[in-house]
Amino acid sequence: MLARVANNLFWMGRYLERSEHIARYMKVNYFSSLDSPNELGQSRQFVLRSMLFVADEEELKEHKELDEKKVLFDIGLNPEKQFSILSSIRNAQQNANGARDLISSELYESINTLNRVVRNYDKDRFVKNGLFDFTTMITANVASLRTKIRSTLLHDEVYAIIMLGIYIERANQLIRIINSKYNDALVEKTNSGASVTKSYEWTTLLKCVETYDMMRRYYRKIPTSHTVLDFLILNPVCPRSIMNSLNNIQYYIGFLSKEEIPNKDSAAFLIGKLKYDHQYKTIEDVQENLKGFIEKLVKDLFSVGEKMDKDYFSLY
Numbered sequence: 001m002l003a004r005v006a007n008n009l010f011w012m013g014r015y016l017e018r019s020e021h022i023a024r025y026m027k028v029n030y031f032s033s034l035d036s037p038n039e040l041g042q043s044r045q046f047v048l049r050s051m052l053f054v055a056d057e058e059e060l061k062e063h064k065e066l067d068e069k070k071v072l073f074d075i076g077l078n079p080e081k082q083f084s085i086l087s088s089i090r091n092a093q094q095n096a097n098g099a100r101d102l103i104s105s106e107l108y109e110s111i112n113t114l115n116r117v118v119r120n121y122d123k124d125r126f127v128k129n130g131l132f133d134f135t136t137m138i139t140a141n142v143a144s145l146r147t148k149i150r151s152t153l154l155h156d157e158v159y160a161i162i163m164l165g166i167y168i169e170r171a172n173q174l175i176r177i178i179n180s181k182y183n184d185a186l187v188e189k190t191n192s193g194a195s196v197t198k199s200y201e202w203t204t205l206l207k208c209v210e211t212y213d214m215m216r217r218y219y220r221k222i223p224t225s226h227t228v229l230d231f232l233i234l235n236p237v238c239p240r241s242i243m244n245s246l247n248n249i250q251y252y253i254g255f256l257s258k259e260e261i262p263n264k265d266s267a268a269f270l271i272g273k274l275k276y277d278h279q280y281k282t283i284e285d286v287q288e289n290l291k292g293f294i295e296k297l298v299k300d301l302f303s304v305g306e307k308m309d310k311d312y313f314s315l316y
Contacts, residue, residue: 008098013165023138
């Protein structure tokens with residue numbers, strides 16, 4: 001397979017996963033604020049800043065009053081913003097074009113259809129009262145696309161590369177969402193004296209990644225920072241957890257490399273080292289310095305992505 005085509009497959013998976021996470025985060029954050037137990041959590045500025053923190057932190061460097069319609073448009077349908085959902089779907093479709101001969105007609109046509117729907121979505125309706133319908137449509141369609149990936153493609157190198165993109169992006173988006181909600185909990189503590197450990201933001205976090213019910217079933221406790229972080233970072237049976245993503249990244253890299261003992265300068269070695277480092281961590285290790293843990297994990301995931309690019313997707 002040409003490196004260029006492999007790169008298209010990888011980024012197609014990443015952009016699809018990214019669009020779903022951004023859409024779900026928008027919807028849950030916006031509407032969960034109505035149930036927030038404190039005034040700050042219900043504040044539109046607080047909610048909008050949280051959305052931008054996940055979409056693109058650069059947008060928050062200017063300390064100014066945020067315009068709700070502009071923020072929603074930028075994150076949802078602004079073609080000039082690379083972090084927008086529209087841009088992610090458009091990029092996924094362009095990457096699908098570059099790998100057209102290797103994916104199924106059902107998958108290709110579904111991506112094209114979604115791209116066309118998003119491109120032509122009524123922008124005025126979206127920013128006025130269409131947020132729920134739009135984000136629900138995105139999450140449902142991306143879930144359907146993942147089903148088509150699993151059910152219509154051969155489970156060979158093509159499938160492995162797409163799944164690598166999906167799980168790398170899932171891990172990256174999850175750590176961004178965790179970071180955002182942790183910051184929100186700290187802001188709540190500063191402004192209202194609320195407990196960081198028992199903040200409502202941990203419940204919102206679980207809903208943002210569709211794990212609220214399963215977390216309650218697993219721990220049978222009210223969500224706290226301790227149980228939520230343990231579930232979303234270290235629990236290998238939670239399909240949205242960092243640990244589950246690392247396990248899958250290692251599996252699919254191993255599928256591509258086929259090396260029993262990977263070279264120490266390879267992506268397979270890096271991800272294996274990262275996986276086993278986290279496999280033997282405890283939640284106490286994580287909470288001891290959560291900010292430092294997040295920064296290191298972001299850096300490590302970036303290093304894995306760079307090494308994968310060099311090993312499998314680089315044109316030179």
